[in-house]
Amino acid sequence: MCQGLSAPSPPCSALLSFTLLLLLLSVVGPVSAWRPWPQSNKMNISDYAFGDSKKYEGSSEFVKLRYHMGPVLTTNITVHTIWYGKWERSQKKIIREFINSISAANSPHPSVAGWWRTVQLYTDQTGANISKSVRLGEEKNDRFYSHGKSLTRLSIQSVIKSAITGKTRPLPINPRSGLYLLLTADDVYVQDFCTSVCGFHYFTFPSLVGYTLPYAWVGNSAKFCPGQCAYPFSVPAYIPNRKPFKSPNGDVGVDGMISVIGHEMAELATNPLANAWYAGQDPSFPVEIADLCEGIYGTGGGGSYTGQVFDARDGATYNMNGIRRKFLVQWLWSHVLNYCTGPNALDH
Template identity: 80%
Template structure:
C-alpha cells in the first residue's frame, strides 16, 4: 500500500473501524455476524461446503516466524481466569496433550503458507503481559480507543510490551464489566492491525470480551443460551467459568485468523478486503463432525458432565474448527473420520 498522509490514514481508519464489523466473530450461528453470512447464504457451512467456498491467497504476509502472544488484561481479572486462558495459549504448541488436542487443531492452521511456501509457525508462545486494573481508558471502548489502549502499553514507561510486528500478536482481553463498541449486538471479538498514526506501529492485534455479565447467551454459547430460544439448555463448561470458557473459542478463532491474515491481505475468501471471510469465519458454529446450522457437531462429555472437543496441557476446551484449504472443508482434531 502506498504511503498515505496521516490525517487521511486516520480518517480512513475511523471509517473502516466504525462501519465495518466484518472482522468479527460470534458463536451463535443464527445471528448474522460477518461477510460469510452474506456470501454463503445458501450454504449450510458444514464440513463439506467446498463447492461454495473460494478461499484465496492475496500475497500478503503470514506469521511464519515463532509467534509470541502479548496480552493486555483490561479491567479486573481473577487469577483462575488468567490461568485458563494462559494454558490454552500454551497448549497450542505442546506435543504431550492427550488426543484430540489443541495442538492437533493448530496443525490445520499450519497448512497455510506465504508466497515463498513457508508454513505458519508451529510455535505459539506466551509473551509479556500488562495489567490494566484501573480501566485506563474507561469501561466503554470504541474500536479506535482499543488501539489507544494498546499504544498505552507498548509505550509505557515501566516495562512496555515489546514491539514485534513480524511475529508478535497483541491480545486485548476485557473483563466482564467492560463494554466495547458492537459487543454482544454484532461481535464477541475481532482482529485487525494498529495504525502508525495512532499507535506508532503496524501491529496485528485482537480484542475479545468476557460476556459473562453482558450477553453470555450470545458470546458464551453453548455454555449459555439465548433467552429467546425456549427449551434450549446450556452445556456444562469444562473449566467452570462460563464467560472465560466462552472466550477460549473466540481467542482461538482470532489467533488463527491473525496468523493467516495479519494485515488483512493474505488468506481470505470474498471480493472485498474490507470485509474478508477468513479461515475461522467459514466454520462458525462447527465444533465437531456433522456440525452446521444450529448443531455444534459431535462433542465429548467428561465424567463430570462437562462438554469439550479437545485437550490442552491439563485442561479441556471447546474450540471451533477452522477451514482446511487443501481438503476444502472444516476440520478439527476430534473429527470422527480421522
C-alpha cells in the same frame, strides 16, 4: 477485516490524518469474530452413525478461499496479552493454558495442538508455513481501566498504544511475529459487543500507535450477553427448553472466550494485515478460515448443530485437550481438504 478476521483495508501510513482514520473505521471495521448459533440436541460420539460423506461439515464447492500474496505469521509467534480491567487469577490461568497448549505436542488426542495443525497448512508466497510455535510473551495489566469502561474500536488501539509505551514494563514491540491480545473484563463494553461481534482482529495504524501491529480483542460476555457470546455454556432466553452445556473449566464467561480467542488467533496468523488468506471479492468484508466454520465443533456440524463433542466425567462438554485442561473450540477451514476440520473429526 478485523471483525472476525482481518478484512483487507486501504494502506494505512503515518501520513493518514486522524480524520481519515475515523472515516476508515466507519467503513472498514475490524473483522468480526465468531458469533455462536443455537444448536440442536447434543449427542455423543456413540450416538451418531457417520455417513458416507466425510466432508460435508461446512464443505462447499463454491467456497473459494484464496491467497492474496500478503504476509502470514511464519516466524515463531509470541502472544503479548493485555488484561484490561479486573481479572481473577483463575481466569487468567485458563486462558494462559489454552495459549500454551497450542504448541504442546504431548497433549492427549484430540488436542489443541492438533487443532492448530490446520492453521499450519497455510503458507506465504515463498511456501513457508505458518509457525507451529506459539508462546506466551509479556503481559500488561490495566486494572484501573485507563481508557474507561466503554471502548470504541478506535480506543482499542489507544489501549494497545498505552501498553507498548508505558513507563513501567511496556510490552515489547514486535511487528513481525508478535500478536497482541487485548482481553476485556466482564464489566467493560466494547463497540458492537453482543450485537454483532464477540471479538475481532485487525492491525494498528502507525499514525495512532506508531507501528503496524496485528492485534485481536475478545471480551468476557458473562455479564452482558453470555447467551450470545458464551453459547452453548449459556442459553439465551428466546430458546425455550434448552439446557446449557456445562463449561469444562467452571467459568462460563472465560470458557466462552476460549473459542473466540482461538478463532481470532487462527485468522490473525493467516491474514494479519487483511491481504493474505480470505474468501470473497471485497477485502473490506473478508471471510476467513474461522468464519467459514462458525458454530462447528465436531463431525456432522452445520446449521443449528455443533457436531460430535465429548462429555467429561464431570458432565462438562469439550472437543479437545490442552496440557492440563479441556476446551471447546470451533473448527477451522482447511484449504487442502476444502472443508472444516478439527482434531476430533471422526475420519481422523
